[in-house]
Amino acid sequence: MAPSAAQQPPLQNVAPAIRPRTGPGRGTVLLLSAAVGLCVASNYYAQPLLGTVAGDLGMSATAASLIVTVSQIGYALGLVFLLPLGDLLERRRLVCGLTLATSGSLALTAIAPNGALLLAGAALTGLLSVTAQILVPFAADLAAPHQRGRIVGTVMTGLVLGMLLARAASGALATTGGWRTVYGVAALAMLVLTAVLHRALPQLRGTAALRYPGLVRSTARLLVEEPVLRVRAAIGMLAFACFSVLWTSLAFLLSGPDHGWSEAEIGLIGLFGAAGAVAAQLAGRLADRGLTTHTTIASAVALLASWGLLLPGAHSLVLLIAGIVLLDLAHQGVHITNQSLIYALRPDARGRITSAYMTCYFAGGAIGSALAAVVHARAGWTGVCALGAVLAVALCLVWVASIARVPRTGSRELWSVAGAVFLGASVLALIAAVLRLAL
Template structure:
């Protein structure tokens, strides 16, 4: 599809799609106790309600997101939103825990509409605006993850936990109609079969150095993110604070402030600074844990740390997706799906290790775990810079034919991508520091 301008209203709708869809996975966390009570689920089995959506999401990343490289992404987004609504409806009306788990798993399976949406906006955006548009749309993901904590906390304390999923189901249907009527069609990659796309994902994970480094960064990045948000309720719900569900949910507003503050990360990436953004963000992420660990006398240090952490996570996340979609423009869906599979595994690891560390040694141990993950991501980034694993090396990124002047321009012109921003040689993106 020919690149075009994505209007502000279209970006807004796509960001809402991401926010609402991802909310169906995380909405159960703030109301976990209430949901378990309503479904007669034993306290030690509450984790199955959280795991159901995550497992469904992981399966969808591997099996459904690659469809975006085969069929019209606009139609796919519409269908996935309707199916997400169906899963949320089942969860809202579930008479027992088995039906609720099924509904949550179905909602998580089709919530991968988020990644199809990111691939869509990357495909239809002009190269000079790709980072900006990806940043605007993916901000909806963080808004959904954090904002639903506030929404679910309030609704859970006033109306009941089922109202959260009933509302999300209605919003999914409304957004499906909006997508159908306001977005332009996108035919994906013509002539490519689904089996070929799945095979390309395997080759990507084995051979593409840019993807391997960015996938590892995503794994540790969201391991750190999951460590905070899966474990934050534990110290806040006990002495000396003893905060309730609604109050704990309001901490999501601090995370929202940080995530929205990183909205310009896409613009910075467009100007050729994606690699530098990642390194700076990961360093900031590591430092933020020094503040997050200080919860004894005041919560203001914690709040500042949350803002910094979510700013850093969003900035690194946007820069990674910018680089990967620029390098694999014709396989954006499968690349994003594989990348987000790393994200999903990292989030799950963070959730598991933070509860274990807290129950064993307390909140300071959880913070050390989160800082270790972010430091590992920073090390991966540094090694990638040192070894040159920052440029395109996989399929979907073949350069244009070499110009006649190449022979006299010197060997440096034969590079397949810009050293600074990893833009392919045939990219028309304006980069003030292009170095081939």
């Protein structure tokens, strides 16, 4: 029997720290993980379809490549202008409204009769795909403090898998029914997701006492007011820059004379990124145990050492794959640890904190991609690995500088991180020396 009106639970409009600490059920966590995966996948369906779409709509290759560009621009705008709304509006209604709108933008893409409408649909889908980044702090809000890292890690696993599987699903559907089928099925999936989320998620109202313009302005102020956010945003930016340097340059290496892979074979290498899903789970659980320092140190060392494996990967597929797996593990380890820490700062501002962090994170990816293209053209794979190693060292230095300011435990942690950086650099130098002697 349904409870009476007097027994109905009130709308959750208080800070998460004083909510009941039972946390969401496993089904809710898995639903959030699946929802995040579907939302982020919306931005990746186009990548294997560019040639087919260009031929069907009479677009040039350059115009077709703009599909990816406008999606990224839309996503960047969404990080700045949509994410802060999570601190202002009722969260379930906001999420469902955005997923419903995403269904519409995907449908527009599916029926687009020309390139202009297709690009409009792609830009709108990119803007709305930041719903995934609204769902992550939603999960953090629902979680009890002792389980927040694990739940965020589980939800982020969905994000990693969504990125990986989107391309494969897109290619399979396009082979069966054409590229429009991909977007039609995706639109239907988002429509179903909207109904499920509306039925399953609890109401959760934002508590920010600001109007929207002030809300957006306050996002930038958080980077000034919160040192942990500032440091973790810088670390996340450098970690994602390393990630982008690798994946921007990898196609050039694998399609070159040393490997000679086809486009389909190059696409399969992305499946090794599934290692990031494992790292997301592990990093989340370690964060719940208060081991964020250890996780950051281990991830920073792994990030640096991965470039020592990737360098000889130009001539060894085994070492290349090992380096890819290690880098993905390290990148996700840093990212999940960062999120676990920043979500503990200001429960009333998690939307804006996510906006500030993810804007810096996304900027790091863009900078890494741009640098990788220039460096690869001038110095090849060796230059790319040197660039990645420099970025990894910069990440370690940011971490060392941040903990050096902690008066009581900073000294001990400083030596730990300095030792870790030295160890990582030694591994890198050793592999480089062995490679030099072997060649």
